[in-house]
Amino acid sequence: MLQFMVKDPSPSFKKFLPDCLAVALDYIYPVLAQRTNPDAKVAFFQFIRDAVNFRWSYFFPGFLYQAPSESGSPSPPLTEDEAEINRRLTQIFESIGHSFLQSDLELFRFNLKTLSIWNQKHQVYNRMAIDLKMFDGFMSVLIQVLARKSHDLLKEEIASNLYEMSLVDYARFWQAFLPQTLQKDFPQLNVEQREVLACKFKPRNSRPGVTTNNGMMSSRSAEGMDLSTFSINLCKFIDDLRYLHFCIDCVNSANNSSKARATAAM
Numbered sequence: 001m002l003q004f005m006v007k008d009p010s011p012s013f014k015k016f017l018p019d020c021l022a023v024a025l026d027y028i029y030p031v032l033a034q035r036t037n038p039d040a041k042v043a044f045f046q047f048i049r050d051a052v053n054f055r056w057s058y059f060f061p062g063f064l065y066q067a068p069s070e071s072g073s074p075s076p077p078l079t080e081d082e083a084e085i086n087r088r089l090t091q092i093f094e095s096i097g098h099s100f101l102q103s104d105l106e107l108f109r110f111n112l113k114t115l116s117i118w119n120q121k122h123q124v125y126n127r128m129a130i131d132l133k134m135f136d137g138f139m140s141v142l143i144q145v146l147a148r149k150s151h152d153l154l155k156e157e158i159a160s161n162l163y164e165m166s167l168v169d170y171a172r173f174w175q176a177f178l179p180q181t182l183q184k185d186f187p188q189l190n191v192e193q194r195e196v197l198a199c200k201f202k203p204r205n206s207r208p209g210v211t212t213n214n215g216m217m218s219s220r221s222a223e224g225m226d227l228s229t230f231s232i233n234l235c236k237f238i239d240d241l242r243y244l245h246f247c248i249d250c251v252n253s254a255n256n257s258s259k260a261r262a263t264a265a266m
Contacts, residue, residue, distance in 0.1 A: 006051045017055055018084070024048070025091045033095075038104050045099070045107070048092055049114045056122055059089055093134055100141045105153060112157045119164055129168045139165050139173075140181045146238045147186075147245075159231040166201075170225065174201035186241065188248045197244075200237045201230070 006020060024047055032041050052059055078086060096111045115138075118124035129135045142158050145151050151158065166173040178198040182189055189197075203225050 006047065007054050014055070014058070017051070017058055018088075020047075021051065021088050024051075025088060025095070029091075029095055033098065036104075038107055041099070041104070041107055042110055045096070045111055045114065048095065049117065052092065052118060053121065059085060060122070060127060090134070093128065093138075097134075097138060097141060100138075100145065103150065105151060108151055109154055109157060112154065112161055115161060116157075116164070125165050125168050135165070135168075136177055136181070139177065140185055143181060143238075144185055146234070147241055149242075156231070159234050160227060162234065163227050163230045166230070170203070174198055182241075186245070189244060193244055197237055197241060200233050200240070201225075
């Protein structure tokens with residue numbers, strides 16, 4: 001019934017959308033999140049996909065997820081209705097992000113497809129990127145999943161979504177996001193190792209001297225980085241990341257064994 005109401009194009013159903021979202025996000029999802037029933041979860045996320053897809057103008061009427069002005073002047077405060085829509089969007093993205101932390105491959109694939117559909121039709125990644133904490137969280141989770149090799153059957157879909165996310169600001173992706181994520185999520189690595197890994201995504205045809213006000217290279221330096229090249233670089237990045245962790249684990253294991261023998265000999 002909820003899906004029918006959000007997909008129906010007649011204006012008479014539009015007024016029910018806030019109530020539908022409240023039921024789904026405040027009452028249904030908290031229960032589903034604690035259960036393992038994949039069919040019920042897919043039905044919930046199908047509703048979420050349709051709600052955003054068919055009622056896009058409700059979620060993004062123009063005042064949400066806008067970049068700050070170049071003058072740096074603060075954005076005007078949101079009205080009560082605008083704040084409520086913003087809260088619902090956050091709940092939607094958080095529920096999708098939570099699904100990426102679970103082992104259900106079909107649910108993972110379904111929500112990757114949802115993000116891909118929203119991005120193709122509505123450029124949702126550009127809108128999400130205004131909230132860098134949330135946007136970077138999505139990319140970090142996808143990289144961690146690849147590093148764990150827990151969802152290898154979906155590595156092509158993951159690579160495609162990461163590529164589309166990176167294109168929002170490719171310079172920031174490899175110059176800022178990757179080093180920060182490697183430091184936060186893979187603390188065993190040293191500074192040099194993080195720099196080497198991040199540079200695997202450095203565009204080969206980078207144009208010297210094209211920089212932004214903060215000294216970072218312009219996104220135009222990503223010209224020529226197509227999906228195929230990005231996927232190859234991503235594969236090398238993950239392989240090298242895993243190899244470095246294997247070497248670190250071996251060294252730590254050897255050191256622990258040496259300490260144990262030294263302690264036993266005392």
